[in-house]
Amino acid sequence: MANAILVVGEVAEGALVPISAELLGGARRLAEGSDQTVACVLLGSGVEGVAQEAIAFGADEAFVVDDPALTEYNSDVYLQAMLKVAEQLSPAMILFGQTNLGRDLAPRLAFRLETGVIMDCVEMTMEGGRLMATRPCYGGNARAVNAVRTDPQIATVRAKSQDPLERDDSRQGQVTKIDAGIDQAAVRVKVTERKGMTAEGVRLEDADVVVSAGRGLGGPENFDVIEELAGALGAAVGASRAVCDLGWRPVSDQVGLTGKVVSPTLYIAIAISGASQHMAGCSGSKNIVAINKDPDANIFKASRFGIVEDYAKVVKPLTEAVQREKGG
Amino acid sequence: MHIVVCVKQVPDWDIPPSSFKVDEAAKRVVSPPGVAPVRSQFDEIGVEAAMRLKDQSPDTKVTIMSMGPEEARDAIKHSLAMGADEGLLLTDPLFEDLDWYQIALVLSTAVKKLDAVDFVICGRQAVDWDMGVTGTGIAELLGWPALTIGKDVQVNDGTAVVERVLMDGFETVEAPLPVVATVSNELGEPRYPKLQQIMKAARKQVTVWSAADLGLDASQLGEEARKLTLERLYIPVSDSECEIIEGDTPEEKAQNLARKLSEAKLI
Ligand SMILES: Cc1cc2nc3c(=O)[nH]c(=O)nc-3n(C[C@H](O)[C@H](O)[C@H](O)COP(=O)(O)OP(=O)(O)OC[C@H]3O[C@@H](n4cnc5c(N)ncnc54)[C@H](O)[C@@H]3O)c2cc1C
Ligand SMILES: Nc1ncnc2c1ncn2[C@@H]1O[C@H](COP(=O)(O)O)[C@@H](O)[C@H]1O
Numbered sequence: 001m002a003n004a005i006l007v008v009g010e011v012a013e014g015a016l017v018p019i020s021a022e023l024l025g026g027a028r029r030l031a032e033g034s035d036q037t038v039a040c041v042l043l044g045s046g047v048e049g050v051a052q053e054a055i056a057f058g059a060d061e062a063f064v065v066d067d068p069a070l071t072e073y074n075s076d077v078y079l080q081a082m083l084k085v086a087e088q089l090s091p092a093m094i095l096f097g098q099t100n101l102g103r104d105l106a107p108r109l110a111f112r113l114e115t116g117v118i119m120d121c122v123e124m125t126m127e128g129g130r131l132m133a134t135r136p137c138y139g140g141n142a143r144a145v146n147a148v149r150t151d152p153q154i155a156t157v158r159a160k161s162q163d164p165l166e167r168d169d170s171r172q173g174q175v176t177k178i179d180a181g182i183d184q185a186a187v188r189v190k191v192t193e194r195k196g197m198t199a200e201g202v203r204l205e206d207a208d209v210v211v212s213a214g215r216g217l218g219g220p221e222n223f224d225v226i227e228e229l230a231g232a233l234g235a236a237v238g239a240s241r242a243v244c245d246l247g248w249r250p251v252s253d254q255v256g257l258t259g260k261v262v263s264p265t266l267y268i269a270i271a272i273s274g275a276s277q278h279m280a281g282c283s284g285s286k287n288i289v290a291i292n293k294d295p296d297a298n299i300f301k302a303s304r305f306g307i308v309e310d311y312a313k314v315v316k317p318l319t320e321a322v323q324r325e326k327g328g
Numbered sequence: 329m330h331i332v333v334c335v336k337q338v339p340d341w342d343i344p345p346s347s348f349k350v351d352e353a354a355k356r357v358v359s360p361p362g363v364a365p366v367r368s369q370f371d372e373i374g375v376e377a378a379m380r381l382k383d384q385s386p387d388t389k390v391t392i393m394s395m396g397p398e399e400a401r402d403a404i405k406h407s408l409a410m411g412a413d414e415g416l417l418l419t420d421p422l423f424e425d426l427d428w429y430q431i432a433l434v435l436s437t438a439v440k441k442l443d444a445v446d447f448v449i450c451g452r453q454a455v456d457w458d459m460g461v462t463g464t465g466i467a468e469l470l471g472w473p474a475l476t477i478g479k480d481v482q483v484n485d486g487t488a489v490v491e492r493v494l495m496d497g498f499e500t501v502e503a504p505l506p507v508v509a510t511v512s513n514e515l516g517e518p519r520y521p522k523l524q525q526i527m528k529a530a531r532k533q534v535t536v537w538s539a540a541d542l543g544l545d546a547s548q549l550g551e552e553a554r555k556l557t558l559e560r561l562y563i564p565v566s567d568s569e570c571e572i573i574e575g576d577t578p579e580e581k582a583q584n585l586a587r588k589l590s591e592a593k594l595i
Contacts, residue, residue, distance in 0.1 A: 075476075099495065114555075137561075143564050149556070305570065
């Protein structure tokens, strides 16, 4: 398997998560024109049924590590399982999504295997069998292209940066089980509590329209008008870090470098200055619209349309106008 | 308890994007003239996390460790002024251009050389390269557990308890000391040093160790030993041209925008 690109697939609610399908698409493109194969490994409990889905999305073969100990993510347990997988398959490359799992597990695995890891890649190409990975850095102000010299080459890849292949259920591939053989005595980390924050309505990262607001709103109560606009547009609501740090919105609403990465068709930024760390989370949007009272605000530099005005004077009329436009 | 906080000095991140420059040939960021480097934002939060533990158990010793040029001493001094006890500067020409494996090697070797460390705290990511692997790397090289992206860090009876920030929620994880934890801004604002503390910190001695002091040399820290290479560094170009929507009143601007969006089939 020394020529395999191994994608670490993730499963939620009995299905492959979108980022994993994207990774398989990305891996297929990397393998194009070479003798490299694409493999997918699924870790969890009761995940075997998803293996065929991984193959339908582009894996040549799938490996399943099914163990009750893998039901929920625990860094020590998952590391043991991934070490087993890496030892058995010795892949040339291991790709993770930049997810809760990937950002925690990929560096661990890399250090344990004494190899390099590139985090949060947004573009990948292959040069002479080596991955050239482009990643944002300096708060989104710059991009670096990195390569890993040692094997396996490990990278995490940002959601929505790769296109998935069309699902093809006629694709055939072998499914192999790998025994995790978890040594519970070596597990030091214990997960004692997990609190989900599932937003109502459309998920921010999947929404086609996002309305985000920033510190310029002046207070949490002013999100009412933002919610109304979002309602009229069928949009999800996001926020800047300043807003989340102030406790006006939950952390899960944060868009940006250390928050969520969104790439909707329409992103409306209201009273957000457009700091590079915020743009790092929304610059993939197809159309950005800014409402800001400061004509020099950085957000306008990335926007297609802008209004220079006090948000309090335009958001309500905008909601009404949107309702009228939509109504006919 | 002995806590080590890893604090990195980085180019000031709080400059307007228009003054951000890179030297593409040297693959380096060029700070605007007169703009001094600053403490990486999450590392100051690491110092805050350590100080909260010290507030609870005053017999805790907090050591600030920074690897970098001589100027990184400023970052250490500021952290000392926040209430930390000791400073350790790791400086050597060999430390200048390292990859993350090498960075973690230097920092973990220093932790081993320090006196009985129970807890290492790092930022979730350094605010220069935004890589976010060093804390985990130190943990792996020490053979310790790593509890990452903490918004709350506690120690109960020799067990570290960390509330982690997830993409869509939180989880609480624990592991027996010694451990490495990394922290995020959700932990809260770092404290401001008081004048008296700044003066006290200015007089404090900072220990300085070189590569030789750590028993490391070019065979581990040289270019050849890098696992990761930097091929290119550049500023992405944005081709967006913003159309400012005009109107006599705010209402008119709003209506004109809605019409534009509708024409562009965006609503
Ligand atoms: C390491 C690091 C990571 C970070 N990660 C993130 C991240 O993930 N996400 C993120 O968002 N930020 C992040 N930041 C913070 C970022 O640098 C900015 O501080 C933050 O985005 C600012 O939020 P803001 O635009 O809401 O607030 P401000 O910068 O305060 O801007 C408020 C804006 O509102 C405008 N305004 C004020 N009043 C009105 C009004 N009445 N009508 C219209 N406009 C008005 C002002 O002109 C201004 O442009 C990070 C920073 C660092 C250092
Ligand atoms: N040169 C350094 N000196 C001290 N601490 C560092 C250094 N580099 C990285 N760190 C620590 O490791 C964390 C993560 O860095 P990184 O993996 O580069 O994103 C930082 O927030 C620091 O706490």
